[in-house]
Amino acid sequence: MNSKLKDLTLLDGSDFAKIAGGSDVSGHESFDVMDPGSGTPICRLTASNLKDVDEAIHAAKQAFPTYSAIPARERAMLLLNFDRLVRDNLEDLAWILVFETGKPLEEARAEVQYALTFSWWFVGEAERIQGQVVKSATNPSLRFLTVLQPVGPVAILTPWNFPVALFVRKAVSALAAGCTIVVKPSPETPLSTLAIANLLRRAGFPSGAVNIVLASYRNTPAIGQALCTDSRIKKLSFTGSTRVGRLLMQQCAPTLKKLTLELGGLGAYLIFSDADVEAAATALVANKLRHAGQTCISAQRAFVHESVLDRVLKIIADQLDRITLGHGADASTTLGPLQTERGQQKAREHIADAKAKGATVYTSKASLPSSGYFVAPTLLAGCTADMLVFQEESFAPLINVASFSTEQEAVALANDTDMGLTSYVFTKDSARLWRMFEQLKAGNVGLNVGGSTTAAEIPFGGVDQSGFGKEAGIGAGLKEYMTEKSATMSIA
Numbered sequence: 001m002n003s004k005l006k007d008l009t010l011l012d013g014s015d016f017a018k019i020a021g022g023s024d025v026s027g028h029e030s031f032d033v034m035d036p037g038s039g040t041p042i043c044r045l046t047a048s049n050l051k052d053v054d055e056a057i058h059a060a061k062q063a064f065p066t067y068s069a070i071p072a073r074e075r076a077m078l079l080l081n082f083d084r085l086v087r088d089n090l091e092d093l094a095w096i097l098v099f100e101t102g103k104p105l106e107e108a109r110a111e112v113q114y115a116l117t118f119s120w121w122f123v124g125e126a127e128r129i130q131g132q133v134v135k136s137a138t139n140p141s142l143r144f145l146t147v148l149q150p151v152g153p154v155a156i157l158t159p160w161n162f163p164v165a166l167f168v169r170k171a172v173s174a175l176a177a178g179c180t181i182v183v184k185p186s187p188e189t190p191l192s193t194l195a196i197a198n199l200l201r202r203a204g205f206p207s208g209a210v211n212i213v214l215a216s217y218r219n220t221p222a223i224g225q226a227l228c229t230d231s232r233i234k235k236l237s238f239t240g241s242t243r244v245g246r247l248l249m250q251q252c253a254p255t256l257k258k259l260t261l262e263l264g265g266l267g268a269y270l271i272f273s274d275a276d277v278e279a280a281a282t283a284l285v286a287n288k289l290r291h292a293g294q295t296c297i298s299a300q301r302a303f304v305h306e307s308v309l310d311r312v313l314k315i316i317a318d319q320l321d322r323i324t325l326g327h328g329a330d331a332s333t334t335l336g337p338l339q340t341e342r343g344q345q346k347a348r349e350h351i352a353d354a355k356a357k358g359a360t361v362y363t364s365k366a367s368l369p370s371s372g373y374f375v376a377p378t379l380l381a382g383c384t385a386d387m388l389v390f391q392e393e394s395f396a397p398l399i400n401v402a403s404f405s406t407e408q409e410a411v412a413l414a415n416d417t418d419m420g421l422t423s424y425v426f427t428k429d430s431a432r433l434w435r436m437f438e439q440l441k442a443g444n445v446g447l448n449v450g451g452s453t454t455a456a457e458i459p460f461g462g463v464d465q466s467g468f469g470k471e472a473g474i475g476a477g478l479k480e481y482m483t484e485k486s487a488t489m490s491i492a
């Protein structure tokens with residue numbers, strides 16, 4: 001274990017055993033957790049096997065009747081305990097993220113702060129779960145009633161890019177609704193999941209309410225399939241690629257599970273000629289460099305009005321030169337590595353493909369560290385629809401730019417995708433802003449906002465191939481974990 005992490009009580013091995021499964025680990029496979037900033041292992045963990053998965057599901061099913069019967073106020077108090085524990089352990093969680101994901105310390109802290117917006121929000125949401133009473137529109141002696149009930153044990157599959165925030169968002173939604181959970185983190189980022197699970201346990205969630213299974217790189221598909229096909233699991237929530245989302249949906253079909261799928265994004269970023277160009281271009285750089293571009297809501301395709309294109313490109317190039325690449329633990333680092341060597345290879349392929357098809361490539365002058373999975377921030381100008389960078393998520397610090405001349409053309413270019421998770425528009429014309437909000441094919445839109453467009457207060461989710469179901473928001477995120485039962489009552 002890395003020296004910075006080895007004394008953290010959140011990573012206490014005996015607690016892990018209690019959370020992650022049995023003490024007899026014979027016959028289990030082990031796997032390395034890597035530090036992407038150095039390309040070396042941080043530690044070796046034991047993966048769960050299918051028997052552990054069965055036991056975790058059994059525990060979640062056994063605990064469900066008792067946990068779901070706990071009054072909402074008590075569930076809210078458990079969530080409040082958890083929220084306080086995350087606050088108290090913010091710094092330790094951030095350090096785990098630095099070594100496990102490679103993100104710079106400030107970004108890691110920001111991820112934990114972001115997670116806290118959800119733990120806090122769902123303390124309140126737990127008490128706001130209400131059905132409806134409706135008078136019949138045709139029969140004066142009939143009333144209709146609905147009640148919301150937790151759906152049952154839930155499987156949660158979390159991604160490696162925001163392993164704390166996205167686990168917390170899903171876990172607190174399910175637990176607030178009264179569901180028990182079985183969580184499988186990505187094999188790249190099990191440590192932060194175990195640390196959060198540790199805090200949930202310390203917060204007082206009863207035995208069986210929170211269960212973790214750890215998958216190795218090799219047995220991830222088998223464990224995912226076991227969770228999808230098991231009829232004791234009533235709902236699956238997943239964040240990850242569209243390809244894997246489709247596969248999980250197929251595997252869930254025989255048991256007709258409720259699904260929340262947060263999948264890939266090929267978001268557009270429109271800068272009109274009447275925008276605050278400096279602010280829009282600066283926000284684009286920040287958007288694309290958040291976690292080195294490994295964010296589903298980052299703008300994969302930027303479209304800039306031809307009259308301001310040169311200015312925008314210059315601002316971006318200047319800012320890319322001011323970046324310091326390095327290990328997340330170094331105070332001077334402003335941009336970390338990619339999560340994996342595979343990701344680094346894909347980014348290189350995307351740059352080569354764009355160059356071969358005619359893009360102008362500008363590479364940041366920042367020096368590249370000699371080890372770790374780093375990719376230099378790169379500006380690709382003159383991008384076209386046939387380039388990989390306009391067809392697939394790069395998940396890398398690549399800023400891919402094309403130009404447009406009319407609003408109509410901008411909308412057509414932006415909507416030329418079926419993965420419209422998040423798009424962004426910059427203009428000072430408020431009527432145009434409104435038109436873009438309505439016309440862009442996206443699950444959510446940044447209107448003169450280039451930073452994060454997701455928040456606890458609003459529902460977040462995609463359209464088309466970027467998924468379905470909502471996370472967070474007033475009632476929306478909670479209802480994903482509940483069924484609405486209706487009744488008809490005679491008062492005659």
Ligand SMILES: O=CCCC(=O)O
Pocket residue numbers: 161162294295296297452454460
């Ligand atoms: O990668 C997806 C991150 C989505 C979010 O910011 O909530």
